[in-house]
Amino acid sequence: MTIKEKIFLLVIIFLGLTTRLVRLDYAPPSLSNDEISIAYDAYSVSETGKDEHGNFLPISFQSHNTYKAPLTAYLDILSIKIFGNNEYGARIPSAVLGLGTILFLSLLVWELTKNKQLALLSAFVLTVTPWHIFTSRMAWESNVALFFVVLMIYGLMKGIKKQNNWLILLGFVSGAVSIYGYHTEWVFTPMMIMTIWLLNKNICFKKPVFYFGIILFGLLVLPVFLNYIKHPEDTRAGTQMIWTDPLLSQKLENKNIGQKIVLVSETLVSNYSGYLDNGYLFFDGLNLLTREDPFQVGLFLVIFLPSFWIGIINVKKYFVKDYKFIYWWATLGPIVPSLTRGGSVYIRNLVSVAPYTILIAVGSLVIWNWFNKIKLGKILAGIFVGLSFIYFLVTYFYHFPRMMGENFQDGYKQMAIFIKENEQNYDKIIIDPRFGANNLYAGVPHLYIGYFAKLDPKIIQNRVYGDKWWGFGKFEFRDINWNLEQIKPNYLYVAPFDNQPENKAKNELITVEKIKLLNNKPELYLYEKTPKLIDKFRIIDGDTIEATIDNKKQSIRLIGIDAPELTDSSERGKLAIASKEYLEKLLQGKNIRLERDVTQDDRDIYGRLLRYVFLEDGTLINEKMIEAGMAEEYTFEKPYKYQEEFRRMEKGN
Amino acid sequence: MICFLANIFFKNNILVAVSNSVIFCLSILLVNKFNPIFLPILALAPIFSFDIKQIQINFLLIAFLSLIFLVKKIKIGKNLIILIALGLFIWGNLLGAKIINWPNSFDRSQLITGIEPIKAYMIQHQRDTVFLPYKARLLIYNPLIYIYYGLGNMLHLITLGNLSDVILLANIYPLIMGLWEKIKEKKNIWFLIFLAIGLVTIAIDKSNDKFNSFYFLSPILIYLMAKGLKKINGKIYLILLGITILFGLIR
Numbered sequence A: 001m002t003i004k005e006k007i008f009l010l011v012i013i014f015l016g017l018t019t020r021l022v023r024l025d026y027a028p029p030s031l032s033n034d035e036i037s038i039a040y041d042a043y044s045v046s047e048t049g050k051d052e053h054g055n056f057l058p059i060s061f062q063s064h065n066t067y068k069a070p071l072t073a074y075l076d077i078l079s080i081k082i083f084g085n086n087e088y089g090a091r092i093p094s095a096v097l098g099l100g101t102i103l104f105l106s107l108l109v110w111e112l113t114k115n116k117q118l119a120l121l122s123a124f125v126l127t128v129t130p131w132h133i134f135t136s137r138m139a140w141e142s143n144v145a146l147f148f149v150v151l152m153i154y155g156l157m158k159g160i161k162k163q164n165n166w167l168i169l170l171g172f173v174s175g176a177v178s179i180y181g182y183h184t185e186w187v188f189t190p191m192m193i194m195t196i197w198l199l200n201k202n203i204c205f206k207k208p209v210f211y212f213g214i215i216l217f218g219l220l221v222l223p224v225f226l227n228y229i230k231h232p233e234d235t236r237a238g239t240q241m242i243w244t245d246p247l248l249s250q251k252l253e254n255k256n257i258g259q260k261i262v263l264v265s266e267t268l269v270s271n272y273s274g275y276l277d278n279g280y281l282f283f284d285g286l287n288l289l290t291r292e293d294p295f296q297v298g299l300f301l302v303i304f305l306p307s308f309w310i311g312i313i314n315v316k317k318y319f320v321k322d323y324k325f326i327y328w329w330a331t332l333g334p335i336v337p338s339l340t341r342g343g344s345v346y347i348r349n350l351v352s353v354a355p356y357t358i359l360i361a362v363g364s365l366v367i368w369n370w371f372n373k374i375k376l377g378k379i380l381a382g383i384f385v386g387l388s389f390i391y392f393l394v395t396y397f398y399h400f401p402r403m404m405g406e407n408f409q410d411g412y413k414q415m416a417i418f419i420k421e422n423e424q425n426y427d428k429i430i431i432d433p434r435f436g437a438n439n440l441y442a443g444v445p446h447l448y449i450g451y452f453a454k455l456d457p458k459i460i461q462n463r464v465y466g467d468k469w470w471g472f473g474k475f476e477f478r479d480i481n482w483n484l485e486q487i488k489p490n491y492l493y494v495a496p497f498d499n500q501p502e503n504k505a506k507n508e509l510i511t512v513e514k515i516k517l518l519n520n521k522p523e524l525y526l527y528e529k530t531p532k533l534i535d536k537f538r539i540i541d542g543d544t545i546e547a548t549i550d551n552k553k554q555s556i557r558l559i560g561i562d563a564p565e566l567t568d569s570s571e572r573g574k575l576a577i578a579s580k581e582y583l584e585k586l587l588q589g590k591n592i593r594l595e596r597d598v599t600q601d602d603r604d605i606y607g608r609l610l611r612y613v614f615l616e617d618g619t620l621i622n623e624k625m626i627e628a629g630m631a632e633e634y635t636f637e638k639p640y641k642y643q644e645e646f647r648r649m650e651k652g653n
Numbered sequence B: 001m002i003c004f005l006a007n008i009f010f011k012n013n014i015l016v017a018v019s020n021s022v023i024f025c026l027s028i029l030l031v032n033k034f035n036p037i038f039l040p041i042l043a044l045a046p047i048f049s050f051d052i053k054q055i056q057i058n059f060l061l062i063a064f065l066s067l068i069f070l071v072k073k074i075k076i077g078k079n080l081i082i083l084i085a086l087g088l089f090i091w092g093n094l095l096g097a098k099i100i101n102w103p104n105s106f107d108r109s110q111l112i113t114g115i116e117p118i119k120a121y122m123i124q125h126q127r128d129t130v131f132l133p134y135k136a137r138l139l140i141y142n143p144l145i146y147i148y149y150g151l152g153n154m155l156h157l158i159t160l161g162n163l164s165d166v167i168l169l170a171n172i173y174p175l176i177m178g179l180w181e182k183i184k185e186k187k188n189i190w191f192l193i194f195l196a197i198g199l200v201t202i203a204i205d206k207s208n209d210k211f212n213s214f215y216f217l218s219p220i221l222i223y224l225m226a227k228g229l230k231k232i233n234g235k236i237y238l239i240l241l242g243i244t245i246l247f248g249l250i251r
Helices: A003-021 A033-048 A071-083 A087-113 A116-128 A130-136 A141-162 A165-179 A184-199 A208-230 A246-252 A257-276 A278-284 A302-318 A323-332 A350-370 A375-403 A412-425 A445-452 A457-461 A503-508 A570-587 A621-627 A643-652 B002-009 B014-029 B036-043 B055-073 B078-096 B116-128 B134-140 B145-157 B160-167 B169-184 B189-204 B210-215 B218-228 B234-250
Strands: A428-431 A464-466 A469-472 A475-477 A491-496 A509-516 A522-529 A537-541 A544-549 A552-558 A592-595 A609-615
Touching: A003 A087, A003 A116, A003 A130, A033 A071, A033 A087, A033 A445, A033 A457, A071 A087, A071 A141, A087 A116, A087 A130, A087 A141, A087 A350, A116 A130, A116 A350, A116 A375, A130 A141, A130 A350, A130 A375, A141 A165, A141 A184, A141 A350, A165 A184, A165 A208, A184 A208, A184 A323, A184 A350, A246 A257, A257 A278, A257 B160, A257 B234, A278 A302, A278 B145, A302 A323, A302 A350, A302 A375, A323 A350, A350 A375, A375 B116, A412 A445, A412 A491, A412 A509, A412 A522, A445 A457, A445 A475, A503 A509, A537 A570, A544 A592, A552 A621, A570 A609, A570 A621, A609 A621, A621 A643, B002 B014, B002 B036, B014 B036, B014 B055, B014 B218, B036 B169, B036 B218, B055 B078, B055 B218, B078 B189, B078 B210, B116 B134, B116 B145, B145 B189, B160 B169, B160 B210, B160 B218, B169 B218, B169 B234, B189 B218, B210 B218
Parallel strands: A428 A475, A428 A491, A552 A609
Antiparallel strands: A464 A469, A469 A475, A491 A522, A509 A522, A537 A544, A544 A552, A592 A609
8 A cells, every 4th residue: 555545545434433432422412212212122032032022032023113123123232231321322233333333344346356446545534424424333134234234245356256156155155144233125135136146147157155145144134025925014115115106096096906016117217216315315305404405414515416427427447347246236226115105214214325435436536637747636626525525524423412302302311310219209100202393203212211311121021001191100191281280299301392281270280390402402301390388487596497298397508508597606696596597587488488498308318308498489498598698608529400590699698 | 299199198389389399399409310110209298298388488499499500501691599598598498497488578476586585584594503603604595596506406305206207207308318418418518508508497496396497498308319319228118108108097
């Protein structure tokens, strides 16, 4: 390698590592509903051998009836054990395999062309491709499966060229593993094996290892297909194909077989066409921002659009013996995703990122060589690629987490952590699983609770169902109608921001926590019943009172303040008396309301309830004591809710 | 004749049928040599039996093609005629995209610059990207976004599916071959200018109805297809054609 090539390689490695591994907990902003399902199932299987629904070591994870391929979840078991129940635990396997895809794609190009520049360019293009960066940073089955597809192709092609049986077998085994990775590969992998076989038929038909490999492949994937045959309705293949689309199903009604074939074929062609739409590939396909935002990013950097087309024309020049294979690879990629409903879904077509990368790399190399006579051209090309990439990084790491948090159910993790820290304070936790404006979307908050709060999976496996609700343990999941809801003490209510308490409920509830997105937009509110007004109490000293609550005398220690003890001598003793008298004056003839602080324990080491004291008009007595100089601000162990205000008040004095 | 009959079959009025047929014929005559065997298939392309609902556009297109025809025949005054043809071409494209209402009333709301959210998002990003100095934000989030948006807009229209609807799936094959042949020719500056005008109109038009967008480009499409017919593999074309016809009949 020349010095320049070594530097280029180091740049690729640096970019690869930073874009795939850094801040996996920040961008994307939260584990999406698919990711949390995979992560939770991995956690559940690691603890109990069963998934969320109680299925033992499943081959197809039921999830929320989206039936996921198993490989990603099983890989996550190890990463969760190492990194814990967090975003890294869920996403690391996909990120590492994403880096592996870059490596093996580059090795494949080298093997087929013996062109170092092209191999490095292929690695570079894939490294900076938004599509691949995005999918590598998420726990997505398609990205995991992609690695094994590329490894399969590498193994088979190199094995054929080097006449190496072990590589050929590696290819078949890798192909089999890809089937466990994602559903697109169920059809795509066999198509690719057939393509490689037919394009190299002179060798393949004569080598016994190929026949052995096919048998081995078949045996390894048999469990998947047996499972599909046994439960066809319980697989993604049974729920996502275009003929299950309600609109198309309606059109197919009362049509003869020929007309049905035509309608399905037209839909297939339309979907396939959508995947090749250059506007989608290079301008706005990644959907990192809200739909109408024009500052979108394509699946590939826009600067590579000319390279793509130049690459298509020039593939034969570099892949002298294997250009047909590259064309077939690029052509076959979108076929299987085109058979699914929901329009152009780039996750499903991730198999195409590899051949398109190769085409772009070829085109880029052709352009680079054109610029051999014009040095300025190379500099400008480098600058434009750099600017394009930086623009993507700004959009992905800055705007995307802020604008799209809601789409990733951001807020549920914070809710889960709150519940983990405070669960013992509540008898029941009611969660309204809707979110978004007008409560349009239905989330899966139970999985976030189970994963981040590390609940015993057996509790979730033993869920119960009622009329319009379901639950496990002290958790109940249902839509909350505040007009009909009976507000109970020691209950925690979790509701989306667009379902805030009204009328009677509004007066009966206080907000204990507001969960916001990164852009400060409110997402979830947590409520509990407003404590009753208390009229029977007596003052013990400047920071302690005794109140009768539910016919029982309770000692109350005011949070955040410390008044001198009455037993103190001389000056402090005098202040203690003054402090007590001031508190008596503040509360004389008044009713009080006590408010708990969820960041603090319920009681202190002396068994006293730790509370804020409010008058009916909302005056916070704790703060009043500091304001009057009758008590000092006091933090016991952890910061409390009003710490900042109390400290400011004390400073002002 | 086939083009005329196709128009009648799709219930277009006589004037539209005649004008579409004339457009088709004039476009074909612009091609130096073509394979006449497959011409009837080109005539069946849906774009040639499309009623754009503004007969003025049909006449403009005929006038444009006549001028181009004239340019090929005369020896003096070519530049003036090409300029007039260029003007007609621009006018016709803008009428087809409804950016201009007959005869020359400019409708800004049809342009992508009339899409309000684009400006709103530009201002929002200028405000929100606080980690960058303000001047740097203006470099990234500025009205140049309309060019980016327009290019994406244009590419969203030129897809396999839309071309299939406009000229039939089978005819995409000669279209690509014809385009490739044209690119290889050295003297094609005017062709590129006319193509660019058509594409820019598609880019700036926010509505993107495929038939309206492609109608004034139909002479270019037929020109390329006819040119491409010389280079295609007849068997492949017939297979694609067979599939297209079969689907049409079954439908």
